[in-house]
Amino acid sequence: MAQVAVQHLDKVYQGNTHVLKDLSLEVASGEFLVLLGPSGCGKSTLLNCIAGLLDVEGGRIEIGGRDVTNADPSERGIAMVFQTYALYPTKTVYGNMAFCLRMKRKSREYIDQKVRETAELLQIGDLLHRRPATLSGGQRQRAAIGRALVRDAEVCLFDEPLSNLDAKLRTEMRIEIKRLHKRLKSTFIYVTHDQVEAMTLATRIAVMDGGKFSQISTPEELYDRPANTFVARFIGSPPMNFVEGRLSLRSGVRAVAADGTEFDLSAYGFASRPQEGQEVVLGIRPEHFHRPVEAAPSYATMLNIVEPLGSNVLCYCSLGKTEVVASLNPSDLEGVRADEELRLSIDLAKASLFDRATGLRL
């Protein structure tokens, strides 16, 4: 069990592309940290730096309290699972799993016992004599994870391990990985661009954007209280709705959109004192729209498109001059048709408010 600490890490590619900018990150022992971000944000680069496959231009990396900034990958006590699996094609599954132990000159009995144990854990015991080319995608993924786990590494690194699998297998393997983490209790650092994977697996998520961390917190916090518009936009499907407006303090705190629609923010927990006339962006999750109950303030919207998903219905409506998507119960929509008026109330206590200029949460 080991914690991982990254301090003021800088990575520059070929002298001019500054990929990682002064990153600092603490991963506690036994944590499941997901690095989440769009492609090109530097998340895989950060993982490769932690693994020691890339040299860093500045900063420090510690694993288990030991400075490993310049240590060889094999001496960092890490294991890694690659997106392409990177199984050795000429070796059997057994040979793949045994390779790192053979390089460490472990005894034949120890290797055999360890490989079989790990294979049982991953249910690939009957595939040990097969070559990677004869395995299916899911089996290869298991073999790749087996190769990583066989050495009892304290920190396991995953570089988008599920993105080459089809949707059904991905869901299965996701649960499998979560189960492994629960059982092994080692530190997992997992790179993905899939927010569903991030939300379901992580104990904490680090959202990255342009070589920096946008926000590092638990999945719930990230979803309910995004620190900036980037995180708000990135997390959640369908995405958060944004309404631009100004703050008005004349009667309580209100946000007024350009078309005059007013949103009462008296229940909103401001982090800083709101200011009259401040330009803001109001973020509302689709599921925070409801059919109005009596006496609650409600908004008249025009229902444009309806997407029934079974458990809920996505309604694309015009709220004033803004297009929003609301996720409603199917029963809420009885008697309502497209191109007709739909009255909706908004749970504004759960909304997010951002400064329009800086994009930061207010």
Add this chain to the structure above:
Amino acid sequence: MRIAPEIRSALALPNRIPSKNPVSRVVIFLILLAFAVLFAVPLYVMIVTSLKSMDEIRMGHIFALPVNPTFEAWDIAWNKASSGFAAHGLKSGFWNSVAILVPSLLMSVAVSSICGYALAFWKVRFGNVLLSLLLVCAFIPFPIIMYPLIKITAALKIYNTSFGVSVIHTILALPILTMIFRNYFASIPLDLIKAARIDGGRFLGTFWHIILPLSPNILIVVAIMQITGIWNDFLVGLTFGNVQAYPMTVNLNNITQTQTGVRVYNVYMAAAMLTAIPPLVIYFLSGRLFIRGITAGALKG
């Protein structure tokens, strides 16, 4: 160019070029036959001449089959023919060639494959400059650097030895072989090397356990190139060897050039055939592998 079957079907290409017209098939057949004959006739003349006696050869019917086929000329060529220095036939030259070939083959493949591996996967300072230099070096004609090489080998006291000849063959082959290996290795996914590094494979461990098992095709291609190239070499053997260390080709030349008196064509032909046999055997044994090897880099998986 080979096209994978799935691409073929995607492009709706026919599996074979249809030859509906019987006339075109006959024409293709005749052209192929003409070229086959063109290459086969000299070989045929060599074989029949080597099996004839001198009296029969003097009759001048070079295409006629031997009346009394005899392997006497082959025996003389192998055991007794005079090369001007000694009359031991070709066999000493054969063993000299083997003594030159084996070390130079091992050294050139070992050094160039490791160089190519380093250039393909490891951060080598000025690696790209080195690669460009290799490209330039690969095209420098041997005679230009012959004299400096003679001085160098003389200073190293390996001039006029068969090992010296092997060293020169190794040096001459390094640029092109290194590039061949580097380009082949460049097609191996980088993630494999990363995985091997995390698994604790060092520079040579990764090379031996991961890279070499993936490379039998290219090793066969390089081995065939080297075996035939070194066996057929004349100039390096002549300039860097000595009387005791001349390869078979120089031996053959001496036998055919320094005879006084009767020109024993049957012996010459037998000697030439004997010299050409090893590369021919290599081709016949590994021709299929060779074709597979040279297309291996073009195909994935």
